[in-house]
Amino acid sequence: MSAVPELIARRAFPRYQQLATNTLHNRSEDKKTMAFPSVPTVSPAVQQDKTPSTHAVGAPTALEVPGTPASALDVYTGDPNFMTSLARGLIVIQAFSQATPQMTISQLSVKTGLSRAAVRRCLYTLTKLGFAGAEDGSRYSLRPRLLTLSQTYTTSNSLSNAAQPILERMSATLRESFSVATLDGDDIVYIARTVGTRVMAVDLHIGSRLPAYCTSMGRVLLAYLPSEDLEAYLARAILTPHTTRTITTVDKLRLALRNVRRNGYALVDQELEVGLRSLAVPVYSPSGRVTATVNLSGNAPRMPVYDMQTRFLPYLRNAAIELAAFLR
Numbered sequence: 001m002s003a004v005p006e007l008i009a010r011r012a013f014p015r016y017q018q019l020a021t022n023t024l025h026n027r028s029e030d031k032k033t034m035a036f037p038s039v040p041t042v043s044p045a046v047q048q049d050k051t052p053s054t055h056a057v058g059a060p061t062a063l064e065v066p067g068t069p070a071s072a073l074d075v076y077t078g079d080p081n082f083m084t085s086l087a088r089g090l091i092v093i094q095a096f097s098q099a100t101p102q103m104t105i106s107q108l109s110v111k112t113g114l115s116r117a118a119v120r121r122c123l124y125t126l127t128k129l130g131f132a133g134a135e136d137g138s139r140y141s142l143r144p145r146l147l148t149l150s151q152t153y154t155t156s157n158s159l160s161n162a163a164q165p166i167l168e169r170m171s172a173t174l175r176e177s178f179s180v181a182t183l184d185g186d187d188i189v190y191i192a193r194t195v196g197t198r199v200m201a202v203d204l205h206i207g208s209r210l211p212a213y214c215t216s217m218g219r220v221l222l223a224y225l226p227s228e229d230l231e232a233y234l235a236r237a238i239l240t241p242h243t244t245r246t247i248t249t250v251d252k253l254r255l256a257l258r259n260v261r262r263n264g265y266a267l268v269d270q271e272l273e274v275g276l277r278s279l280a281v282p283v284y285s286p287s288g289r290v291t292a293t294v295n296l297s298g299n300a301p302r303m304p305v306y307d308m309q310t311r312f313l314p315y316l317r318n319a320a321i322e323l324a325a326f327l328r
Helices: 015-024 044-049 070-076 084-095 105-112 116-129 144-156 158-174 216-223 227-236 250-263 305-327
Strands: 132-134 140-142 177-184 187-194 209-211 266-269 276-284 290-299
Touching: 070 084, 084 105, 084 116, 105 116, 116 132, 158 177, 158 187, 158 290, 158 305, 177 216, 187 216, 209 216, 216 227, 216 250, 216 266, 216 276, 216 290, 227 250, 250 266, 266 305, 276 305, 290 305
Parallel strands: none
Antiparallel strands: 132 140, 177 187, 177 290, 187 209, 266 276, 276 290
């Protein structure tokens, strides 16, 4: 079985897009993959032992349960410009998923590591603003108004706006699936996508996330990182095998990234999912940095590597040049 469904609901970026994605798609997510740094789960008993407390700027933070999304806020202790209440609200929003579309205050408290009082205040505010609600008075869920946040991002992002018609034109001509993505942390996030033919076991959409190391778009974005950023990524990356073809060592990944820079494109053959082959090229900003990537995904048996390199690569490169013009 493909591991892809477990990878879709990663840490959110762009933040607005992922919040709306939770409402539209409610994909299953691991408790480790919240909007803040990965943390292990804790038992309800541990949660109950902690009591919330407020603190002055510079004082030690007492943010609920250690080892939870809430405890990740501790790194901002003493920062007078950091809005802890806003961060807590975002943690609550991103706790909802396909597996848990409705939750009580107690369940949210356990899942997030926030105190019940903090969760209650967050839900009260979100409900008053129309972003959440509870039909039965106790089990809360997100509301469609969150979609306005997604719209704000997509309509204000020039690259996302410019990419969609370009991808649709290529998809209409070639009858294939095309995407544009950017890098967020260790993942790629889709900012535009068209589907010519269904090539993956799970549907991908704007806001979906996939690991960078085993995807063609991710390889492009990693290959053109500044050297210090790439080394930091390689030092922390966990290269989980998704198929027998997945690169799982830093040395092999480093070699693959060097090949991407030399060739000017990345071709990944069934490393994320069996039967999926993809090709990606960089999109350059006016400063010369690679800020995005455009790719083609296809079914491996009907899309030979040679065809991808000779027939489809020129289309992708032309699209990348066209997109780069919108970054000026």
